Amino acid sequence: MQIQRELWMSVCPKHKELVGIIENFPASFFTSYSHHDNQRNNITFFQSLxxxxxxxxKLMASAPLSFSRPVEQNEVMVRTLQQAYQELGGEEANMKIWLQKLLSQNPFVLMKPPEVLRENLLFLRDKGFSTAELLHLLSKLRGFVTELNPDTMHRSMxxxxxxxxxxxAELRHIVLNCPAVLYYPEDILAERFKGLLSIGISMSQIKETPTVLELTTQIVNYRIQRLRVHGYDVRTGSLEVLNGTKKDFEMSYGKLHLRSERPIFNPVAPLKVDD
Structure with missing residues (x-):
């Protein structure tokens, strides 16, 4: 217990935060004594980056197996990611930030075989994506590019x-704007397309704003109902207002609400009254 506490405190010095981690990820903290050397070596490696x-x-808490295994395995995967980033034209000055975002969004990327990343990038290159476009996809997909495989990507595309x-060429443009097209299986894509078309949204609108495919049919219907209250018809307007997280939508909805409630008179103009 004391060794574990010292290991964790080396990256999480605040006692209150460590207690929260233990409460939420007990299995990550209470590991076998035989893993302590690997944990220590992995901590040292990631600190060196x-x-x-x-x-x-976050890596230790959400992906504990990556810290329990020999550090050499993580070194190989990190080196593969860095090489891919550099070979695609990524700037050295931005690589640390890119790697941090990637590991933060998908800690389990470390557990994937390096060959998977190379195979997926080769597949996408064969599909006509340029080097700059591959770097864009690698950055936008973050670690999720290692969750894919050429066969499923081919079927979805x-x-x-x-x-x-x-x-x-148009499909590549759609994928660059909505990488979800790569990793959603056919049945989910079919449900999304069917749901959008059934409420009057045209295929040309979807083509123009493909990110709407990232939303479930239930979320789309809910947002459309709320927008309809203020006279906004997505069938004739832009689908951009539907996009984004719940917070993004609420901001867009709030602006629309203010416009619909705007008074018809000029509030700063003097009122005309009888003498």
């Missing part, structure tokens, strides 16, 4: 292209 302590703490009725 100058990663933020919070990122290292083929289904989307056939459903939308677009060219390969």
């Amino acid at each position: 100058n990663l933020n302590k919070r990122i290292i703490t 083929a289904y989307s292209q056939d459903t939308i009725g677009c060219s390969e």
